[in-house]
Amino acid sequence: MILAIGIIYLLVILVIGLLSMRHQKDMDTFYTGGRRFGPWLVALAVSSTTMSGYGFIGLTGLVYEHGYAIFMIGIFATAGIFVSFLILAKPMRRITHKFGALTIPDLLEIRYNSKTVRAITALAILGGAIGYQMAQYKALGNMLETVLGVDYKLALFIGVAILTVYVVGGGMISAVWTDFIQMIVMIAGALVVFIGGMRMVGGMSQMNAELTSINPDMVQAFHTTGPIGIFAFISYFFIYVIGHQGQPHVVTKFYMIRKVSMLKWACIIAASTYAITALLWFVGLYTRVMVNRGEMAAPATPDMVAPMFIENFFPPVVAGIIFAAVMAAIMSTSEAFLLVASSSIVRDIYQQIIKKGEKLPEKKELALSRWFTLVIIAVTFLLSLNPPDLVGWLGNASWGIFSASLLPVLSIGLLWKRATKTAAICSSALGFISSLGLYILKVKGIYVPALDTGAIAMIISTLSLVGISLITKPASSPIFEDKAKKSPKTENPAAPNFS
Structure with missing residues (x-):
């Protein structure tokens, strides 16, 4: 039954991808869906890509290992959704619509009038996206390994093969619609798993008592002796509350909403639905208790905690639906990352830097995007x-890379006129190099x-942007010019035209 439901789901997303091909007429529809979505679709796309396979598979495994301290990531990420909407949503939607920008490097070149800023941020997005994709792929392989009962490498190949058709064909339209469908299923699945698992362990008090007997740090917001101490707590605040604004797979969703006035509703919906799906992480605690009681075999790796628990303790129909929803989360997030990665190569590096802004035929640009998407896959x-590394730590590292490379130049740059081109170049480069280098070490x-x-790395890049801006000469930027009554081409003849 689990296998049948999994196969049906995979066929459904293939159909969504193939049907979406009919709407892929140009780069705007491929990367932003034509900026025509309402608050529900945008909100569920934001919460879905924030959760992803990294959230469900990776963080559930980390909860199994470290307890409640990992839940701080979910609490901080929920707050981060509000912060991102509050600070970035309106200016990003307004500016990108005004100038026809499709990507974050598009927007940053306009802001700083610098192709160097575009190139560095495009490379940072590409590097971070590959790291995050590895987390998604590992989560996908672990899920299909359980559902299909095959070797991890074969399971990964099957999942990636289906993902290839889905992504290359459907673009952002298929991603958003799949996000919408799977988030509804995941919300229902999260509630079923949370309630059902809580009954199995005997309630919250009983579970916490047993976790305390295993390790008192398991029930703390941060460890007193374990690895997730007060410094990790502070780090998560920086990365997930503030750093949420630097996640390209999330904030590019702001481009897609039909009207700016809809953003306030999308914010509430996105934060609420993400918080509900985070209940799935209790699976990590349930599994730890069940393993300690001898009622469940210890998983070979923390990344297998969620698949094993759901398969062992839920009816096949329920387990199949939950597996399908999680696979949808993984695949839709993978598509979002593949799209931002391919856009970094085709639009931001090839077209705007190598070809120096030369206008390419829409069909050629779309074909190049699809070919480079295949290469990245x-x-x-x-x-x-x-x-x-484990899924959870791979995802966490990629969040850090994005936060350090993009957040200062994007959030501070859009709000602070004094931020300079030189500072942006140094900040983004330092953020990318230091975050990647420190993670490797x-x-x-x-x-x-x-x-x-x-x-x-985020602290380094933020201090460098502010400090260097204060000692270098600022230049005017078209995004701060108040000429809204004129068309973009008329009011800013010197600004890059990305329409």
Whole structure:
């Protein structure tokens, strides 16, 4: 039954992808869906891509290992959704619509009048997206390994093959509609799993008592002796509350809403639905208790906690539906990342830098985007055969890379006229290099700092943007010119035209 439901779901998303091909007429529809979606579709796309396979598979495994301390990521990410909507949603929607921008590097070149800023941020997005994709692919392989009962590598190949058709064909339209469908299922699944699992362990008090007997740190917001201490708590605040604004797969959804006035409703819906789906992380606590009681075998790896628990303790129909919803979360987030990664290569590096802004025929640009999407899929698939870390830590590292590379130049840059081009170049480059370099040193065991590597890099990039801006000469930027009554081409003849 689980296998049948899984196959039906995979066929459904293939159909969605193929049907969406009919609407892919140009780059605007491929990358933004034509900016025509209402608040519900945008909100559920935001909450879905914030959760993703990293959230369900990876963080559930980390909860199994470390307890309630990992829930702070969910609490902070929920707050981060509000912060992102409050600070970025309106200006990003207004500016990108006014100038016809499709990507974050598009927007940043307009803001700083610098192709160097575009190039650095495009490379940062590409690098972070590949890392996050590895987390998604590993989660996808773990899920299909359980559902199909095959080897991890074969399961990964099957999932990526289906994802390829879905992404290359459907673009952002298929991603948004799949987000909408799967989030409804995941909300229902989260409630079923939370209530059903709580009954199995005997209620919250009983569960907490048993967790305390295993390790008192399991029931703390941060550990007193364990690895998730006060510095990790502070790091998560930086990365998930403030750093949420630097996540390209999330904030690019602001481009897609039909009207700016709809954003306030989308914000409430997105934060609420994400918080509900985070109840799925209790599976990590339930599993720890069941393993301690001897009622469940210990998972071979924390990344297998969620698949094993759902398969062992829920009726096949319920388990199949939950598995389908989680696979949808993984695939829709994978599509969002593949789209931002391919746009970084085709639009931001090839067209605007190598071809120096030369207007390409729509069909050629769309074809190039699809070919480069295939290349990124292949490269990430090969890297994911033997990933360097658990899903949870891979996702966390990628969040840190995005936060450090993009947040200061985007959020501060859109609000602070004094931010300069030189500062933006230094900030984004330092953020990308330091976040990636520190993570590699941590994985290799060469240097393991108390603060999370992404949080350290974000502090470095923020201080460099502010400090260098104060000692360099600012230049005018078209986004701050109040000439809303004129068309973009008339009011800003010197500004890049991305329409």
